[in-house]
Amino acid sequence: MKEEFVERLGTNELLKKINTLDKEIAFLVEEKIEVIEEAVELAYQKFLKGGRIIYCGAGSSGRIAAMDALEMGPTYGIDPTRYFCLLAGGKEALFQVVERAEDSEEQAKQTLKDIQLNASDVVVAVAASGRTPYCMAAIKYAVEVGASTIGISCVEASELMKIAEIAIDLPIGKEIVGGSTRMRAGTAQKLVLNMFSTSMMIRLGKVFENSMVYVQPINKKLVQRTIDILRKTTKLSAKGAEQLLEEVYYDLPTAILMNRKNLSQSEAKVLLAQHDGNLSKILK
CATH class of the missing domain: 1.10.8.1080 (Helicase, Ruva Protein; domain 3)
Structure with missing residues:
Protein backbone atom coordinates (compact mmCIF):
# COMPACT_ATOMS: atom_id res chain seq x y z
CA MET A 1 0.00 0.00 0.00
CA LYS A 2 1.38 3.37 -1.03
CA GLU A 3 2.25 5.65 1.87
CA GLU A 4 0.09 8.73 2.25
CA PHE A 5 1.98 11.98 2.74
CA VAL A 6 0.15 14.34 5.08
CA GLU A 7 1.51 17.48 3.46
CA ARG A 8 -0.50 16.59 0.35
CA LEU A 9 -3.82 16.54 2.18
CA GLY A 10 -6.30 19.39 2.28
CA THR A 11 -6.95 21.06 5.63
CA ASN A 12 -10.26 19.24 6.21
CA GLU A 13 -8.75 15.84 5.38
CA LEU A 14 -5.76 16.59 7.60
CA LEU A 15 -7.89 17.57 10.57
CA LYS A 16 -10.00 14.43 10.21
CA LYS A 17 -6.89 12.26 10.08
CA ILE A 18 -5.41 13.84 13.22
CA ASN A 19 -8.76 13.45 15.01
CA THR A 20 -9.06 9.79 13.96
CA LEU A 21 -5.58 9.03 15.24
CA ASP A 22 -6.26 10.84 18.51
CA LYS A 23 -9.43 8.80 19.11
CA GLU A 24 -7.35 5.63 19.22
CA ILE A 25 -5.36 6.85 22.23
CA ALA A 26 -8.25 6.69 24.72
CA PHE A 27 -8.83 3.03 23.88
CA LEU A 28 -5.12 2.32 24.27
CA VAL A 29 -5.12 3.95 27.71
CA GLU A 30 -8.23 1.95 28.65
CA GLU A 31 -6.21 -1.24 28.19
CA LYS A 32 -3.81 -0.03 30.88
CA ILE A 33 -6.38 0.72 33.61
CA GLU A 34 -5.15 -2.07 35.90
CA VAL A 35 -1.52 -0.98 35.85
CA ILE A 36 -2.53 2.68 36.26
CA GLU A 37 -4.56 1.57 39.27
CA GLU A 38 -1.43 -0.05 40.75
CA ALA A 39 0.45 3.22 40.26
CA VAL A 40 -2.30 5.26 41.94
CA GLU A 41 -2.52 2.93 44.94
CA LEU A 42 1.25 2.91 45.39
CA ALA A 43 1.50 6.71 45.24
CA TYR A 44 -1.58 7.19 47.43
CA GLN A 45 -0.21 5.01 50.22
CA LYS A 46 3.21 6.69 50.10
CA PHE A 47 1.67 10.17 50.10
CA LEU A 48 -0.54 9.33 53.09
CA LYS A 49 2.58 8.43 55.04
CA GLY A 50 4.27 11.74 54.25
CA GLY A 51 6.08 10.86 51.03
CA ARG A 52 6.41 13.11 48.01
CA ILE A 53 5.30 12.59 44.40
CA ILE A 54 8.08 13.69 42.07
CA TYR A 55 7.61 13.74 38.31
CA CYS A 56 10.75 13.69 36.14
CA GLY A 57 10.81 14.43 32.44
CA ALA A 58 12.52 16.15 29.53
CA GLY A 59 11.27 18.16 26.56
CA SER A 60 7.59 17.81 25.65
CA SER A 61 7.07 14.92 28.07
CA GLY A 62 8.55 16.94 30.92
CA ARG A 63 6.39 19.96 30.15
CA ILE A 64 3.24 17.83 30.11
CA ALA A 65 4.26 16.35 33.48
CA ALA A 66 5.05 19.81 34.87
CA MET A 67 1.63 21.09 33.80
CA ASP A 68 -0.08 18.27 35.70
CA ALA A 69 2.01 18.69 38.86
CA LEU A 70 1.52 22.46 38.92
CA GLU A 71 -2.27 22.04 39.08
CA MET A 72 -2.17 20.16 42.37
CA GLY A 73 -1.61 23.31 44.44
CA PRO A 74 -4.30 25.73 43.20
CA THR A 75 -6.85 23.01 42.41
CA TYR A 76 -6.49 20.73 45.42
CA GLY A 77 -4.52 22.72 47.99
CA ILE A 78 -1.55 20.35 47.89
CA ASP A 79 1.74 21.62 49.31
CA PRO A 80 3.95 22.21 46.22
CA THR A 81 6.95 20.80 48.09
CA ARG A 82 5.16 17.43 48.21
CA TYR A 83 3.96 17.13 44.62
CA PHE A 84 6.15 18.63 41.91
CA CYS A 85 8.06 18.08 38.67
CA LEU A 86 11.79 18.06 37.97
CA LEU A 87 12.44 19.12 34.40
CA ALA A 88 15.65 18.37 32.52
CA GLY A 89 17.33 21.74 32.08
CA GLY A 90 15.52 23.25 35.07
CA LYS A 91 12.71 25.83 35.07
CA GLU A 92 14.20 27.49 31.98
CA ALA A 93 13.29 24.37 29.97
CA LEU A 94 9.61 24.96 30.65
CA PHE A 95 9.59 27.79 28.11
CA GLN A 96 12.49 27.08 25.79
CA VAL A 97 14.74 24.28 24.58
CA VAL A 98 17.79 23.65 26.74
CA GLU A 99 20.37 21.95 24.54
CA ARG A 100 21.22 18.35 25.48
CA ALA A 101 19.38 18.63 28.82
CA GLU A 102 17.58 15.33 28.31
CA ASP A 103 20.92 13.55 27.95
CA SER A 104 22.20 14.75 31.33
CA GLU A 105 22.17 11.71 33.61
CA GLU A 106 24.30 13.52 36.17
CA GLN A 107 21.84 16.42 36.40
CA ALA A 108 18.98 14.03 37.16
CA LYS A 109 20.93 12.30 39.90
CA GLN A 110 22.25 15.54 41.42
CA THR A 111 18.81 17.21 41.44
CA LEU A 112 17.34 14.24 43.28
CA LYS A 113 20.21 14.37 45.75
CA ASP A 114 19.61 18.08 46.24
CA ILE A 115 15.99 17.51 47.23
CA GLN A 116 17.09 14.65 49.51
CA LEU A 117 15.14 11.92 47.78
CA ASN A 118 14.43 9.09 50.19
CA ALA A 119 12.56 5.81 50.55
CA SER A 120 9.26 7.50 51.44
CA ASP A 121 9.06 9.23 48.02
CA VAL A 122 7.70 8.20 44.62
CA VAL A 123 9.52 9.12 41.39
CA VAL A 124 7.36 9.14 38.25
CA ALA A 125 9.47 9.27 35.08
CA VAL A 126 7.61 10.41 31.96
CA ALA A 127 9.45 9.64 28.71
CA ALA A 128 7.79 9.10 25.34
CA SER A 129 10.73 7.05 24.08
CA GLY A 130 10.93 5.03 27.29
CA ARG A 131 14.69 5.50 27.37
CA THR A 132 15.44 9.22 27.87
CA PRO A 133 18.80 9.32 29.75
CA TYR A 134 17.58 11.96 32.24
CA CYS A 135 14.56 9.81 33.15
CA MET A 136 16.49 6.54 33.21
CA ALA A 137 19.05 8.07 35.58
CA ALA A 138 16.28 9.43 37.82
CA ILE A 139 14.69 5.99 38.14
CA LYS A 140 18.03 4.27 38.74
CA TYR A 141 18.96 6.69 41.51
CA ALA A 142 15.48 6.37 43.05
CA VAL A 143 15.94 2.59 43.15
CA GLU A 144 19.32 3.09 44.85
CA VAL A 145 17.80 5.06 47.71
CA GLY A 146 14.75 2.82 48.02
CA ALA A 147 12.16 5.24 46.64
CA SER A 148 9.19 3.83 44.73
CA THR A 149 9.31 4.21 40.96
CA ILE A 150 6.77 4.54 38.15
CA GLY A 151 7.59 4.83 34.46
CA ILE A 152 5.28 6.20 31.77
CA SER A 153 6.34 5.69 28.16
CA CYS A 154 4.80 5.52 24.70
CA VAL A 155 6.48 2.40 23.35
CA GLU A 156 6.04 -1.30 23.96
CA ALA A 157 8.43 -3.04 26.39
CA SER A 158 10.34 0.16 27.16
CA GLU A 159 13.73 0.42 28.84
CA LEU A 160 11.92 2.07 31.74
CA MET A 161 9.87 -1.10 32.15
CA LYS A 162 13.04 -3.00 32.96
CA ILE A 163 13.96 -0.81 35.92
CA ALA A 164 10.76 0.86 37.22
CA GLU A 165 8.66 -0.78 39.91
CA ILE A 166 5.51 -0.07 37.88
CA ALA A 167 5.67 0.62 34.14
CA ILE A 168 2.82 2.09 32.11
CA ASP A 169 3.83 1.44 28.51
CA LEU A 170 1.53 2.88 25.84
CA PRO A 171 2.55 1.70 22.35
CA ILE A 172 0.96 4.53 20.36
CA GLY A 173 2.35 3.56 16.97
CA LYS A 174 3.34 6.08 14.32
CA GLU A 175 2.81 9.78 14.86
CA ILE A 176 1.18 11.77 12.08
CA VAL A 177 4.41 13.76 11.96
CA GLY A 178 7.37 11.47 12.52
CA GLY A 179 9.13 12.14 15.83
CA SER A 180 6.60 14.69 17.11
CA THR A 181 6.12 13.35 20.62
CA ARG A 182 3.81 16.21 21.59
CA MET A 183 1.12 14.63 19.39
CA ARG A 184 -0.23 11.11 20.09
CA ALA A 185 2.45 10.52 22.71
CA GLY A 186 1.59 13.79 24.43
CA THR A 187 -2.11 12.97 24.39
CA ALA A 188 -1.47 9.53 25.91
CA GLN A 189 0.77 10.96 28.64
CA LYS A 190 -1.73 13.70 29.50
CA LEU A 191 -4.59 11.21 29.75
CA VAL A 192 -2.60 8.93 32.07
CA LEU A 193 -1.36 11.79 34.25
CA ASN A 194 -4.91 13.19 34.48
CA MET A 195 -6.14 9.81 35.68
CA PHE A 196 -3.23 9.30 38.04
CA SER A 197 -3.30 12.68 39.80
CA THR A 198 -7.09 13.14 39.85
CA SER A 199 -7.68 9.66 41.26
CA MET A 200 -5.08 10.31 43.93
CA MET A 201 -6.69 13.61 44.93
CA ILE A 202 -10.12 11.99 45.17
CA ARG A 203 -8.70 9.16 47.31
CA LEU A 204 -7.01 11.74 49.54
CA GLY A 205 -10.35 13.46 50.22
CA LYS A 206 -9.64 16.59 48.19
CA VAL A 207 -13.00 16.18 46.45
CA PHE A 208 -16.40 16.23 48.16
CA GLU A 209 -19.70 15.67 46.39
CA ASN A 210 -17.88 15.96 43.05
CA SER A 211 -16.43 19.38 43.88
CA MET A 212 -12.81 20.41 44.45
CA VAL A 213 -13.33 21.64 47.99
CA TYR A 214 -9.65 22.45 48.52
CA VAL A 215 -9.50 24.91 45.63
CA GLN A 216 -7.32 27.91 46.47
CA PRO A 217 -9.18 31.24 45.90
CA ILE A 218 -6.19 33.04 44.38
CA ASN A 219 -8.16 35.12 41.86
Missing part, protein backbone atom coordinates in the same frame (compact mmCIF):
# COMPACT_ATOMS: atom_id res chain seq x y z
CA LYS A 220 -11.69 36.43 41.28
CA LYS A 221 -12.73 33.38 39.27
CA LEU A 222 -11.65 30.98 42.00
CA VAL A 223 -13.18 33.12 44.74
CA GLN A 224 -16.50 32.86 42.91
CA ARG A 225 -15.99 29.13 42.39
CA THR A 226 -15.44 28.72 46.12
CA ILE A 227 -18.70 30.54 46.84
CA ASP A 228 -20.52 28.44 44.25
CA ILE A 229 -19.20 25.19 45.75
CA LEU A 230 -20.29 26.22 49.24
CA ARG A 231 -23.76 27.04 47.94
CA LYS A 232 -23.91 23.72 46.09
CA THR A 233 -22.93 21.70 49.17
CA THR A 234 -25.17 23.65 51.59
CA LYS A 235 -28.45 25.55 51.40
CA LEU A 236 -26.82 28.94 51.83
CA SER A 237 -27.64 31.96 49.69
CA ALA A 238 -24.87 33.68 47.74
CA LYS A 239 -24.62 36.35 50.44
CA GLY A 240 -24.68 33.81 53.25
CA ALA A 241 -22.00 31.70 51.59
CA GLU A 242 -19.75 34.72 51.08
CA GLN A 243 -20.18 35.86 54.69
CA LEU A 244 -19.32 32.42 56.08
CA LEU A 245 -16.27 32.11 53.83
CA GLU A 246 -15.02 35.53 54.89
CA GLU A 247 -15.42 34.44 58.52
CA VAL A 248 -13.17 31.41 57.98
CA TYR A 249 -10.77 33.14 55.56
CA TYR A 250 -12.11 31.12 52.63
CA ASP A 251 -11.35 27.76 54.23
CA LEU A 252 -14.02 25.90 52.26
CA PRO A 253 -13.95 22.50 54.05
CA THR A 254 -14.29 24.25 57.41
CA ALA A 255 -17.19 26.33 56.10
CA ILE A 256 -19.00 23.26 54.76
CA LEU A 257 -18.55 21.39 58.03
CA MET A 258 -19.69 24.34 60.16
CA ASN A 259 -22.88 24.62 58.14
CA ARG A 260 -23.68 20.94 57.69
CA LYS A 261 -23.03 19.92 61.31
CA ASN A 262 -23.78 23.23 63.05
CA LEU A 263 -20.27 23.52 64.51
CA SER A 264 -18.09 26.41 65.57
CA GLN A 265 -15.02 27.18 63.49
CA SER A 266 -12.67 25.64 66.05
CA GLU A 267 -14.82 22.50 66.37
CA ALA A 268 -14.90 22.06 62.61
CA LYS A 269 -11.13 22.43 62.31
CA VAL A 270 -10.50 19.87 65.05
CA LEU A 271 -12.84 17.39 63.38
CA LEU A 272 -11.16 17.89 60.02
CA ALA A 273 -7.73 17.36 61.57
CA GLN A 274 -8.93 14.11 63.13
CA HIS A 275 -10.00 12.83 59.70
CA ASP A 276 -7.00 14.02 57.63
CA GLY A 277 -9.11 16.82 56.14
CA ASN A 278 -11.38 14.30 54.42
CA LEU A 279 -14.95 15.63 54.48
CA SER A 280 -16.34 12.40 53.05
CA LYS A 281 -15.21 10.51 56.14
CA ILE A 282 -17.15 12.93 58.36
CA LEU A 283 -20.23 13.63 56.25
CA LYS A 284 -21.06 10.10 55.11
Whole structure:
Protein backbone atom coordinates (compact mmCIF):
# COMPACT_ATOMS: atom_id res chain seq x y z
CA MET A 1 0.00 0.00 0.00
CA LYS A 2 1.38 3.37 -1.03
CA GLU A 3 2.25 5.65 1.87
CA GLU A 4 0.09 8.73 2.25
CA PHE A 5 1.98 11.98 2.74
CA VAL A 6 0.15 14.34 5.08
CA GLU A 7 1.51 17.48 3.46
CA ARG A 8 -0.50 16.59 0.35
CA LEU A 9 -3.82 16.54 2.18
CA GLY A 10 -6.30 19.39 2.28
CA THR A 11 -6.95 21.06 5.63
CA ASN A 12 -10.26 19.24 6.21
CA GLU A 13 -8.75 15.84 5.38
CA LEU A 14 -5.76 16.59 7.60
CA LEU A 15 -7.89 17.57 10.57
CA LYS A 16 -10.00 14.43 10.21
CA LYS A 17 -6.89 12.26 10.08
CA ILE A 18 -5.41 13.84 13.22
CA ASN A 19 -8.76 13.45 15.01
CA THR A 20 -9.06 9.79 13.96
CA LEU A 21 -5.58 9.03 15.24
CA ASP A 22 -6.26 10.84 18.51
CA LYS A 23 -9.43 8.80 19.11
CA GLU A 24 -7.35 5.63 19.22
CA ILE A 25 -5.36 6.85 22.23
CA ALA A 26 -8.25 6.69 24.72
CA PHE A 27 -8.83 3.03 23.88
CA LEU A 28 -5.12 2.32 24.27
CA VAL A 29 -5.12 3.95 27.71
CA GLU A 30 -8.23 1.95 28.65
CA GLU A 31 -6.21 -1.24 28.19
CA LYS A 32 -3.81 -0.03 30.88
CA ILE A 33 -6.38 0.72 33.61
CA GLU A 34 -5.15 -2.07 35.90
CA VAL A 35 -1.52 -0.98 35.85
CA ILE A 36 -2.53 2.68 36.26
CA GLU A 37 -4.56 1.57 39.27
CA GLU A 38 -1.43 -0.05 40.75
CA ALA A 39 0.45 3.22 40.26
CA VAL A 40 -2.30 5.26 41.94
CA GLU A 41 -2.52 2.93 44.94
CA LEU A 42 1.25 2.91 45.39
CA ALA A 43 1.50 6.71 45.24
CA TYR A 44 -1.58 7.19 47.43
CA GLN A 45 -0.21 5.01 50.22
CA LYS A 46 3.21 6.69 50.10
CA PHE A 47 1.67 10.17 50.10
CA LEU A 48 -0.54 9.33 53.09
CA LYS A 49 2.58 8.43 55.04
CA GLY A 50 4.27 11.74 54.25
CA GLY A 51 6.08 10.86 51.03
CA ARG A 52 6.41 13.11 48.01
CA ILE A 53 5.30 12.59 44.40
CA ILE A 54 8.08 13.69 42.07
CA TYR A 55 7.61 13.74 38.31
CA CYS A 56 10.75 13.69 36.14
CA GLY A 57 10.81 14.43 32.44
CA ALA A 58 12.52 16.15 29.53
CA GLY A 59 11.27 18.16 26.56
CA SER A 60 7.59 17.81 25.65
CA SER A 61 7.07 14.92 28.07
CA GLY A 62 8.55 16.94 30.92
CA ARG A 63 6.39 19.96 30.15
CA ILE A 64 3.24 17.83 30.11
CA ALA A 65 4.26 16.35 33.48
CA ALA A 66 5.05 19.81 34.87
CA MET A 67 1.63 21.09 33.80
CA ASP A 68 -0.08 18.27 35.70
CA ALA A 69 2.01 18.69 38.86
CA LEU A 70 1.52 22.46 38.92
CA GLU A 71 -2.27 22.04 39.08
CA MET A 72 -2.17 20.16 42.37
CA GLY A 73 -1.61 23.31 44.44
CA PRO A 74 -4.30 25.73 43.20
CA THR A 75 -6.85 23.01 42.41
CA TYR A 76 -6.49 20.73 45.42
CA GLY A 77 -4.52 22.72 47.99
CA ILE A 78 -1.55 20.35 47.89
CA ASP A 79 1.74 21.62 49.31
CA PRO A 80 3.95 22.21 46.22
CA THR A 81 6.95 20.80 48.09
CA ARG A 82 5.16 17.43 48.21
CA TYR A 83 3.96 17.13 44.62
CA PHE A 84 6.15 18.63 41.91
CA CYS A 85 8.06 18.08 38.67
CA LEU A 86 11.79 18.06 37.97
CA LEU A 87 12.44 19.12 34.40
CA ALA A 88 15.65 18.37 32.52
CA GLY A 89 17.33 21.74 32.08
CA GLY A 90 15.52 23.25 35.07
CA LYS A 91 12.71 25.83 35.07
CA GLU A 92 14.20 27.49 31.98
CA ALA A 93 13.29 24.37 29.97
CA LEU A 94 9.61 24.96 30.65
CA PHE A 95 9.59 27.79 28.11
CA GLN A 96 12.49 27.08 25.79
CA VAL A 97 14.74 24.28 24.58
CA VAL A 98 17.79 23.65 26.74
CA GLU A 99 20.37 21.95 24.54
CA ARG A 100 21.22 18.35 25.48
CA ALA A 101 19.38 18.63 28.82
CA GLU A 102 17.58 15.33 28.31
CA ASP A 103 20.92 13.55 27.95
CA SER A 104 22.20 14.75 31.33
CA GLU A 105 22.17 11.71 33.61
CA GLU A 106 24.30 13.52 36.17
CA GLN A 107 21.84 16.42 36.40
CA ALA A 108 18.98 14.03 37.16
CA LYS A 109 20.93 12.30 39.90
CA GLN A 110 22.25 15.54 41.42
CA THR A 111 18.81 17.21 41.44
CA LEU A 112 17.34 14.24 43.28
CA LYS A 113 20.21 14.37 45.75
CA ASP A 114 19.61 18.08 46.24
CA ILE A 115 15.99 17.51 47.23
CA GLN A 116 17.09 14.65 49.51
CA LEU A 117 15.14 11.92 47.78
CA ASN A 118 14.43 9.09 50.19
CA ALA A 119 12.56 5.81 50.55
CA SER A 120 9.26 7.50 51.44
CA ASP A 121 9.06 9.23 48.02
CA VAL A 122 7.70 8.20 44.62
CA VAL A 123 9.52 9.12 41.39
CA VAL A 124 7.36 9.14 38.25
CA ALA A 125 9.47 9.27 35.08
CA VAL A 126 7.61 10.41 31.96
CA ALA A 127 9.45 9.64 28.71
CA ALA A 128 7.79 9.10 25.34
CA SER A 129 10.73 7.05 24.08
CA GLY A 130 10.93 5.03 27.29
CA ARG A 131 14.69 5.50 27.37
CA THR A 132 15.44 9.22 27.87
CA PRO A 133 18.80 9.32 29.75
CA TYR A 134 17.58 11.96 32.24
CA CYS A 135 14.56 9.81 33.15
CA MET A 136 16.49 6.54 33.21
CA ALA A 137 19.05 8.07 35.58
CA ALA A 138 16.28 9.43 37.82
CA ILE A 139 14.69 5.99 38.14
CA LYS A 140 18.03 4.27 38.74
CA TYR A 141 18.96 6.69 41.51
CA ALA A 142 15.48 6.37 43.05
CA VAL A 143 15.94 2.59 43.15
CA GLU A 144 19.32 3.09 44.85
CA VAL A 145 17.80 5.06 47.71
CA GLY A 146 14.75 2.82 48.02
CA ALA A 147 12.16 5.24 46.64
CA SER A 148 9.19 3.83 44.73
CA THR A 149 9.31 4.21 40.96
CA ILE A 150 6.77 4.54 38.15
CA GLY A 151 7.59 4.83 34.46
CA ILE A 152 5.28 6.20 31.77
CA SER A 153 6.34 5.69 28.16
CA CYS A 154 4.80 5.52 24.70
CA VAL A 155 6.48 2.40 23.35
CA GLU A 156 6.04 -1.30 23.96
CA ALA A 157 8.43 -3.04 26.39
CA SER A 158 10.34 0.16 27.16
CA GLU A 159 13.73 0.42 28.84
CA LEU A 160 11.92 2.07 31.74
CA MET A 161 9.87 -1.10 32.15
CA LYS A 162 13.04 -3.00 32.96
CA ILE A 163 13.96 -0.81 35.92
CA ALA A 164 10.76 0.86 37.22
CA GLU A 165 8.66 -0.78 39.91
CA ILE A 166 5.51 -0.07 37.88
CA ALA A 167 5.67 0.62 34.14
CA ILE A 168 2.82 2.09 32.11
CA ASP A 169 3.83 1.44 28.51
CA LEU A 170 1.53 2.88 25.84
CA PRO A 171 2.55 1.70 22.35
CA ILE A 172 0.96 4.53 20.36
CA GLY A 173 2.35 3.56 16.97
CA LYS A 174 3.34 6.08 14.32
CA GLU A 175 2.81 9.78 14.86
CA ILE A 176 1.18 11.77 12.08
CA VAL A 177 4.41 13.76 11.96
CA GLY A 178 7.37 11.47 12.52
CA GLY A 179 9.13 12.14 15.83
CA SER A 180 6.60 14.69 17.11
CA THR A 181 6.12 13.35 20.62
CA ARG A 182 3.81 16.21 21.59
CA MET A 183 1.12 14.63 19.39
CA ARG A 184 -0.23 11.11 20.09
CA ALA A 185 2.45 10.52 22.71
CA GLY A 186 1.59 13.79 24.43
CA THR A 187 -2.11 12.97 24.39
CA ALA A 188 -1.47 9.53 25.91
CA GLN A 189 0.77 10.96 28.64
CA LYS A 190 -1.73 13.70 29.50
CA LEU A 191 -4.59 11.21 29.75
CA VAL A 192 -2.60 8.93 32.07
CA LEU A 193 -1.36 11.79 34.25
CA ASN A 194 -4.91 13.19 34.48
CA MET A 195 -6.14 9.81 35.68
CA PHE A 196 -3.23 9.30 38.04
CA SER A 197 -3.30 12.68 39.80
CA THR A 198 -7.09 13.14 39.85
CA SER A 199 -7.68 9.66 41.26
CA MET A 200 -5.08 10.31 43.93
CA MET A 201 -6.69 13.61 44.93
CA ILE A 202 -10.12 11.99 45.17
CA ARG A 203 -8.70 9.16 47.31
CA LEU A 204 -7.01 11.74 49.54
CA GLY A 205 -10.35 13.46 50.22
CA LYS A 206 -9.64 16.59 48.19
CA VAL A 207 -13.00 16.18 46.45
CA PHE A 208 -16.40 16.23 48.16
CA GLU A 209 -19.70 15.67 46.39
CA ASN A 210 -17.88 15.96 43.05
CA SER A 211 -16.43 19.38 43.88
CA MET A 212 -12.81 20.41 44.45
CA VAL A 213 -13.33 21.64 47.99
CA TYR A 214 -9.65 22.45 48.52
CA VAL A 215 -9.50 24.91 45.63
CA GLN A 216 -7.32 27.91 46.47
CA PRO A 217 -9.18 31.24 45.90
CA ILE A 218 -6.19 33.04 44.38
CA ASN A 219 -8.16 35.12 41.86
CA LYS A 220 -11.69 36.43 41.28
CA LYS A 221 -12.73 33.38 39.27
CA LEU A 222 -11.65 30.98 42.00
CA VAL A 223 -13.18 33.12 44.74
CA GLN A 224 -16.50 32.86 42.91
CA ARG A 225 -15.99 29.13 42.39
CA THR A 226 -15.44 28.72 46.12
CA ILE A 227 -18.70 30.54 46.84
CA ASP A 228 -20.52 28.44 44.25
CA ILE A 229 -19.20 25.19 45.75
CA LEU A 230 -20.29 26.22 49.24
CA ARG A 231 -23.76 27.04 47.94
CA LYS A 232 -23.91 23.72 46.09
CA THR A 233 -22.93 21.70 49.17
CA THR A 234 -25.17 23.65 51.59
CA LYS A 235 -28.45 25.55 51.40
CA LEU A 236 -26.82 28.94 51.83
CA SER A 237 -27.64 31.96 49.69
CA ALA A 238 -24.87 33.68 47.74
CA LYS A 239 -24.62 36.35 50.44
CA GLY A 240 -24.68 33.81 53.25
CA ALA A 241 -22.00 31.70 51.59
CA GLU A 242 -19.75 34.72 51.08
CA GLN A 243 -20.18 35.86 54.69
CA LEU A 244 -19.32 32.42 56.08
CA LEU A 245 -16.27 32.11 53.83
CA GLU A 246 -15.02 35.53 54.89
CA GLU A 247 -15.42 34.44 58.52
CA VAL A 248 -13.17 31.41 57.98
CA TYR A 249 -10.77 33.14 55.56
CA TYR A 250 -12.11 31.12 52.63
CA ASP A 251 -11.35 27.76 54.23
CA LEU A 252 -14.02 25.90 52.26
CA PRO A 253 -13.95 22.50 54.05
CA THR A 254 -14.29 24.25 57.41
CA ALA A 255 -17.19 26.33 56.10
CA ILE A 256 -19.00 23.26 54.76
CA LEU A 257 -18.55 21.39 58.03
CA MET A 258 -19.69 24.34 60.16
CA ASN A 259 -22.88 24.62 58.14
CA ARG A 260 -23.68 20.94 57.69
CA LYS A 261 -23.03 19.92 61.31
CA ASN A 262 -23.78 23.23 63.05
CA LEU A 263 -20.27 23.52 64.51
CA SER A 264 -18.09 26.41 65.57
CA GLN A 265 -15.02 27.18 63.49
CA SER A 266 -12.67 25.64 66.05
CA GLU A 267 -14.82 22.50 66.37
CA ALA A 268 -14.90 22.06 62.61
CA LYS A 269 -11.13 22.43 62.31
CA VAL A 270 -10.50 19.87 65.05
CA LEU A 271 -12.84 17.39 63.38
CA LEU A 272 -11.16 17.89 60.02
CA ALA A 273 -7.73 17.36 61.57
CA GLN A 274 -8.93 14.11 63.13
CA HIS A 275 -10.00 12.83 59.70
CA ASP A 276 -7.00 14.02 57.63
CA GLY A 277 -9.11 16.82 56.14
CA ASN A 278 -11.38 14.30 54.42
CA LEU A 279 -14.95 15.63 54.48
CA SER A 280 -16.34 12.40 53.05
CA LYS A 281 -15.21 10.51 56.14
CA ILE A 282 -17.15 12.93 58.36
CA LEU A 283 -20.23 13.63 56.25
CA LYS A 284 -21.06 10.10 55.11
